Amino acid sequence: MPDMQKRDPSKSKGQSKPKLADKPGxxxxxxxxxxxxxxxxxxxxxxxxxxxxxxxxxxxxxxxxxxxxxxxxxxxxxVEAPDIPRMWRYHKPDGLVTSHKDEQGRRTMFEALPTNMPRVISVGRLDLTSEGLILLTNDGELARALELPSTGWSRRYRARAYGKVTQEQLDTLKKGVVIDGIPTGEIIATLDRQQGDNAWINVTLHDGKNREVRRALETLDLKVNRLIRVSFGPYMLGDLGKGACEEIKTRVLRDQVGHLIDIPEEKSPTRKPKRGSYASAKRFQKKPKDENAAKGRGKFAKGSAKPASKPKSKRPAKKIVGNAYGKPGGKTSGKYAPRSHGKSGQRKGKT
CATH class of the missing domain: 3.10.290.10 (RNA-binding S4 domain)
Structure with a gap:
């Protein structure tokens, strides 16, 4: 009979697995x-x-x-611990630098933000003379993920450019242009209207390279004199006023970027029901009478429970007296009592 190999006790079926080491930072x-x-x-x-x-x-x-x-x-x-990822829509006016510090001493966009804002960074940039929508977030990883072309988010602009152009010329930008020796992706430009020497053009792109809209239109001899970003991905500028900032709800943010970064759910604070309101169901629960007795309320304040049935009265039973016609239960006295008759059937007092 062949020798049986000794079983390794560390590989026993019921033995628990070794604990993993703590996750490194x-x-x-x-x-x-x-x-x-x-x-x-x-x-x-x-x-x-x-x-x-x-x-x-x-x-x-x-x-x-x-x-x-x-x-x-x-x-x-x-530096404080990381907070839950948050994001804001901001309408950047022209004349502000999209950086925390400027070497030339110009006013930055972050200096113009409301004072109650936490420390945030911008998702992408707009140059000094550009205006429109900028997304702000307190999470650097989220900002980096949204800036990547692989995310697939488009940027839409309205550009006013000096010069005259046709839609056929704008269609040539779909193949992209070369900026600093690097080819860009597809640029979709549609002519909105020609207003004198200026043309209003709607531009959509995905790469978002430095001054890409301006330099792309320069290849068609157009000089941009006003540039407004009207959307970034699913977020629209809408009617947000210049310099205004509005936070995006966490639920909406989780639905739109939850596949890029983990956004935990916020725990809603527990609220106490207001006095005199219908918020508390306990207020309308029927309390047992012994509880009322324990709390000293009502006629059972001394703690005695209500008897099952009333005790019989000690008074003698009421004698049933018949009425004038010999029927029990009639009224025998009082104003409306019937007049009684004698044995002969004559009324009293008459002969």
């Missing part, structure tokens, strides 16, 4: 991008400039991993 560049400090490239430049500290030490590499429990400073300001 994220790279500092990714972590700071999530909290809205900037994009990963921006964070890498901050680290090269010595602007990021972890636990009191200046960071020298963007590959350093953190878990969020460390004390992280950017420009000597503490």
């Amino acid at each position: 994220d790279r500092i560049a990714k972590f700071l991008a999530r909290v809205g400090v900037g994009s990963r490239r921006d964070v890498e430049r901050m680290i090269d400039d010595g602007r990021v500290k972890v636990n009191g030490k200046v960071l020298t590499t963007p590959a350093f991993k953190v878990t969020g429990k460390e004390k992280i400073l950017v420009d000597n300001a503490p």
Whole structure:
């Protein structure tokens, strides 16, 4: 009989699997991008400039991993833990720079935002003289995902350009143009109207390269003198006024970008029912009478429960007296009592 191999006890059926090691932290560049400090490239430049500290030490590499429990400073300001991803629609006026700081001292878009806004970054950019819709978010990973052409979101613009053009000429842009030696994707341009020496043109593109609309129309000898972005993906500028900012609801954001980034559900705060309202069902529940007795309410305040039936009265039973006609139950006295007759059938008092 062949020798049976010894069974490895570690492979027994009922033995529990070994616990996995704790998940390592994220790279500092990714972590700071999530909290809205900037994009990963921006964070890498901050680290090269010595602007990021972890636990009191200046960071020298963007590959350093953190878990969020460390004390992280950017420009000597503490960095808070990442919040739930949020996004806003903002109508950028012309004349504002789409950056947090400007070397030439010009006013930035972020300086014009409402004071109650958290730290946010922009999804893409608009140049100084452009206006219209810009998406703002507190999550750098979300901003990066929405900027990528692979996301498939289109950008739509209304451009006013000096010069005259035909629709046949605009159709040549569908093949794309070459900007700085790099070919662009498809550009769909439709002529809205020719107004004197200016033409209003609707432009749709997906790449969103630097000054792409202006430089594409320059190939047709058109000079753009006003550029308005009217939509970015599913988000529209609509009737949002210049300089106005409006947050997108979390439910809507989860439906539209939930496939790109995890957006946890917000827990709605529990509210106490208002006094005098119909919010509380307990108010209308019928309480047992012994509970009323325990709380000292009503005629059972002393705690005695209501008897099952009334005790019989100690008074003697009422004698049934017949009426004048010998029938019981009639009225025997009072104003409307019938007159009684004697044995002979004559009324009393008469002879």
